[in-house]
Amino acid sequence: MYRRRRLAVVVVLLLIVGGAVALAVWQPWRGWGGGDPAGAAPTAAPRDTPRATPTGTASAGVPTPTLSAPTPSAPASPKPSSPSPGPSPSSIAVCSPGEVTVTAKTDKGSYGGGEKPQLTISVVNESDAPCVMNVGTATQSFIIESGSDTWWRSTDCQSDSSDQVVQLDPGKEVATVTPLVWDRTRSSVDTCGKDRQKALPGYYTLTVSIGGVDSEAAQFRLR
Structure with a gap:
């Protein structure tokens, strides 16, 4: 009888210990209440991770500005300065024969066989005013003579x-x-x-006339 009581006490103790162990493992109180149990480490709230935008790439729907070198503006053209007023051609007098010197010229003084004389005229205004x-x-008139021939x-x-009308400045x-x-x-x-007849070797003279003004005779020689 005494042994049965002791056995019953042992069984009860085992049941109590087993129940305590079961409660420690199961922890039914975790599903109750609004917060975490004391001592639990707080969980960090998730943060929005910023999205990196690739360098040089435009976002969808936003036009990418086109870069171009600035076009240099053309410099303003300088305005030409007005020329100093001078006498108009219509107000300048016609040269008179006494104001002008006309000269007959040849490129050489003597010509060998086959060489052809080149003839020119020069005009100088000897007055003090333009004409x-x-x-x-x-x-113009060029005349070549041999003596009186x-x-x-x-x-x-x-x-x-x-015709060619020009202004002759003084000197x-x-x-x-x-x-x-x-x-x-x-x-x-x-x-x-x-x-035509060929000219014979000898001395010749050139006389020119221009604008009604005659020159002195210029002599040259054909060989």
């Missing part, structure tokens, strides 16, 4: 003559740019384009 003069081919005249077979020389070449033959209005 205008027609120096075109329509007013006229060998060649530029107007005998001239074509396409023209300034104006000369023909392209020389007139003498082919060393005798000219006449009847022999243009035909074979």
Whole structure:
């Protein structure tokens, strides 16, 4: 009888210990209440992770500005300064024969066989004021003579003559740019384009006239 009581006490103790162990493991109170049990470590709230935007890439729907070198603005063109007022050509007097010196020139003083003289005219205004003069081919005349014998005249077979009015400033020389070449033959209005007599060796003179003003004779030699 006594043994049965002791056995019952042992069984009860075992049940109590087992129940305590079960409660420690199961912890039914964790599902109750609004907070964590004391001593529990707080859980960090999740943070929004910023999204990296790739460098140089535009967001969807936003136009990417196009970079371009600035176009340099053109500098303002300087305005030309107004020229100093001077006399208009219409107010300048025509050169009178006494105000102008005309000179006949050849490129050489002596020519060998086959060399052709090149003839030019120069004009100088000897007055103290500018004047205008027609120096075109329509007013020019070249004459080559041997003594009193006229060998060649530029107007005998001239074509396409023209006028050219220029202003002659005081003391300034104006000369023909392209020389007139003498082919060393005798000219006449009847022999243009035909074979003509060849000039013989000897001394010749050149006289020119332009705008009604005559030059002095310039001598040269054909060999």
